[in-house]
Each structure stands twice: as structure tokens, then as C-alpha cells.
Amino acid sequence: MTQHIPQEQEQDPPALLEAFDGLSATGLSRSFGAVHAVVNMDLQAPAGQVTALIGPNGAGKTTLLLMLASLLAPDSGTVRVMGIDPIKDPAAARAKIGWMPDTLGVWEALTAREILNTMGKFYRLPKEKIPTRVQDLLTLVNLTPLADQKARVLSRGQQQRLSLARALIHDPQVLLLDEPASGLDPGSRVALRGILRQLAAEGKAIVVSSHVLAELDEIADGAVFVNQGRTVLTQTVDQAAGQGRKYSISALDPAALVAALTALGVAFESGNGRRDSVIITGPTQEYASALLRDLVMAGVDVCAFAPATGALEETYMSMKVEQP
Structure with a gap:
């Protein structure tokens, strides 16, 4: 197998990591028994940009995202979320992170509106502001007509749109999306591109893991390619196009x-x-x-x-x- 394996680089000093305006990870590693899922991975996702995370199945993308979201502790390496160390201060880091997994997950017996209301309470949004925030997000992801339907009756694409709204409920500064276009129809994919570009324009740091590479050409500013648990290449979309x-x-x-x-x-x-x-x-x-x-x-x-x-x-x- 041919790989572009970069030479080892010195880790950035802590002061530089804390000053980075966005999401930064250096030297992340994580093993599950004898399986080395992530090995010395690096990633930088600047604020105001969409960064694509690209690699084959089993490359370690989801494990990396879980560590970036502070949902899985790395064996080694450092992460900074807008300068915050999620190991030392997980609550502060998670307040700045919006996490969208590749499936909606739990609460299928609740309606779309109930799920978003509950998430607003979890993030301690002002009680009087939650209904307006929920309605704004339902409108953003085009789910207003289905707001009072149980999540279990929603299609795969509709659940994906609800999952995106759930990740945005607390207006996070960093957004981590795992296969957000999965199950979306063409119209919804176009809408997703517009939403993500608008969020980036507002200054958010966005990481998108997806196998739909044609979509990423239209969404991303840069890309990090990974394989067999390692970062193998980083480039901007302009560099790729040239x-x-x-x-x-x-x-x-x-x-x-x-x-x-x-x-x-x-x-x-x-x-x-x-x-x-x-x-x-x-x-x-x-x-x-x-x-x-x-x-x-x-x-x-x-x-x-x-x-x-x-x-x-x-x-x-x-x-x-x-x-x-």
C-alpha cells in the first residue's frame, strides 16, 4: 500500500495551542486492546472554516471525532477547543462543542420539538428563550411541519436534519459532524451546504467527516486525510483543485x-x-x-x-x- 506518511513533527508548545482560534489536536492516540484505532493524529480546524475529515472505513475518523468531542479520552496527545483543554475542563469545552453523530440515537419516543426543548434545558439555556430557539432551528433544518412527530417515524434524512438542529441548540463555536449528508435527498444536501457555509461565515470551526467527497468540494475550505489511524495528508481545497x-x-x-x-x-x-x-x-x-x-x-x-x-x-x- 502506498501512503503519504509525514515525518514526525514537534508538538506545538502549550501557549500556541491555547492561542489557536478553533479546534486543534496534536499527537492523538487511542487503542482498544490490541487495536490501535488512532496513532499520533494531528488536526487543526480554524474558526471560520469547514475542515473535511476524509479516509476509508476503519481509518479512525469516528474515534478521532469522539476524542475531539471530549466523549472519549485519548491515550496520549493534546486537544484544545477554542483554547480550552477538555481533559482539564470538560464542561467548558463541551459548552463550545456541537456534536452530530452519524445516527440520531436515543429518544425516539419523543417528538422533534421535545428533543430540542430537552437539549436546551440540558445546556441551561434561559427557559423563556428555549421555545424561540427551538422554532428557529426547526425552520433552519426544514422540519417545522414535522415538529410534533415522534422521532421514530422520521425518515433517515429527517432524523439527520434533527440531529443537526440538536447539535446547534446551544449555538456552539465548534461543530463536529459525522456523515451529516447520509440519507439526505439532493435538495437537503444543497440546503446543508448552505447552512454549513453560513455557520462558517459566522466564525464557527466546523469539522465534517464524510464519504461523499463531491459534497465536500462545495463545503470545505481544507481537508485532513487519514488512513489506518494516522494523518497522511493535509491540504486546502484550492491546493486540491490546482x-x-x-x-x-x-x-x-x-x-x-x-x-x-x-x-x-x-x-x-x-x-x-x-x-x-x-x-x-x-x-x-x-x-x-x-x-x-x-x-x-x-x-x-x-x-x-x-x-x-x-x-x-x-x-x-x-x-x-x-x-x-
């Missing part, structure tokens, strides 16, 4: 497209979609733009020219991550 990637090209006359690419000396392979297309690899966006111009000037009626995969997906696939 790297070499595959492009899918279609034309009204496929034969003319193939002839033009051959004449230009461009290597290509057949696409695997329903529509006739070819796949080329471009080292930069400028290369792709110049190739499109050359094809048009050669008289090829190009009807589609776009990345074959998302930027973060391209990075993930280039890592040749071995599935467990």
Missing part, C-alpha cells in the same frame, strides 16, 4: 475528438459513462483550458469538458488507499 487531475471530454462527433487528440499528441482513454467520452489527465487547470481552446480551434464540436472527479476525490484516489 493539482493534476482527470478530465472527461465529449463531442458531437466522437471520432473527430479522437482524431484531434491524436494529432495534438494528447494521451487519452475511453470514458466509462453512458455517453461517449474520453478521459485525459491534465497537470494544471491552465493545461485543461488550453486543450479546450485547441480542440475548438481544430473544429471539434465539444459539448462537455469537465473534471472527471472532484478535487478532493482526486487526491483521495491518488493516495492509493487500501480498503480494509
Whole structure:
């Protein structure tokens, strides 16, 4: 298996960790018996940004999130939540954290409104402000028509939206989301993107773990890639978009497209979609733009020219991550 394993780095001094405006983790490790779920992981999620957490099943993402949420103690390493050490002051850290697990969990016999009301009381929100806060969140996640339905009758996607509202009830500064798009229909996914970008614009530090990499291209500012319990790569989405990637090209006359690419000396392979297309690899966006111009000037009626995969997906696939 090919991995991009970074060399070991010195841990940031405590003063720098406490001054970091967002969520920071350095050298986190956690084992369950003989299983090393997380090994010396690092992650920084700045305030005002969405940070994607990407890796295959079994990579340690959920274990990492549980430690970041102060729900699981690390064997070693440090975490700071807006400068707060959750080991020393868990109550203060949790007051700043919104945690959305990959399933809604308990309280299926309560209605959506009752669940949010109860969470408001747990976080000791002023009693007179809870009803308004609950209604605002039900509106935000588009659950007002279902507010008085039992949680158990909600669909998977509706439960996910309720789980997001539950995580936001106390207006946290750090938001940890484990597979938030799971079960959402296309319209709800678009709405989720808008909600998360708005929350980031308000200054919140957001970490999103998801296998839907195309969604993360539209949501995230940066990404942390993990595999086999280790951090293997960190990059911004702009860096991912600027790297070499595959492009899918279609034309009204496929034969003319193939002839033009051959004449230009461009290597290509057949696409695997329903529509006739070819796949080329471009080292930069400028290369792709110049190739499109050359094809048009050669008289090829190009009807589609776009990345074959998302930027973060391209990075993930280039890592040749071995599935467990």
C-alpha cells in the first residue's frame, strides 16, 4: 500500500495551542486492546472554516471525532477547543462543542420539538428563550411541519436534519459532524451546504467527516486525510483543485475528438459513462483550458469538458488507499 506518511513533527508548545482560534489536536492516540484505532493524529480546524475529515472505513475518523468531542479520552496527545483543554475542563469545552453523530440515537419516543426543548434545558439555556430557539432551528433544518412527530417515524434524512438542529441548540463555536449528508435527498444536501457555509461565515470551526467527497468540494475550505489511524495528508481545497487531475471530454462527433487528440499528441482513454467520452489527465487547470481552446480551434464540436472527479476525490484516489 502506498501512503503519504509525514515525518514526525514537534508538538506545538502549550501557549500556541491555547492561542489557536478553533479546534486543534496534536499527537492523538487511542487503542482498544490490541487495536490501535488512532496513532499520533494531528488536526487543526480554524474558526471560520469547514475542515473535511476524509479516509476509508476503519481509518479512525469516528474515534478521532469522539476524542475531539471530549466523549472519549485519548491515550496520549493534546486537544484544545477554542483554547480550552477538555481533559482539564470538560464542561467548558463541551459548552463550545456541537456534536452530530452519524445516527440520531436515543429518544425516539419523543417528538422533534421535545428533543430540542430537552437539549436546551440540558445546556441551561434561559427557559423563556428555549421555545424561540427551538422554532428557529426547526425552520433552519426544514422540519417545522414535522415538529410534533415522534422521532421514530422520521425518515433517515429527517432524523439527520434533527440531529443537526440538536447539535446547534446551544449555538456552539465548534461543530463536529459525522456523515451529516447520509440519507439526505439532493435538495437537503444543497440546503446543508448552505447552512454549513453560513455557520462558517459566522466564525464557527466546523469539522465534517464524510464519504461523499463531491459534497465536500462545495463545503470545505481544507481537508485532513487519514488512513489506518494516522494523518497522511493535509491540504486546502484550492491546493486540491490546482493539482493534476482527470478530465472527461465529449463531442458531437466522437471520432473527430479522437482524431484531434491524436494529432495534438494528447494521451487519452475511453470514458466509462453512458455517453461517449474520453478521459485525459491534465497537470494544471491552465493545461485543461488550453486543450479546450485547441480542440475548438481544430473544429471539434465539444459539448462537455469537465473534471472527471472532484478535487478532493482526486487526491483521495491518488493516495492509493487500501480498503480494509
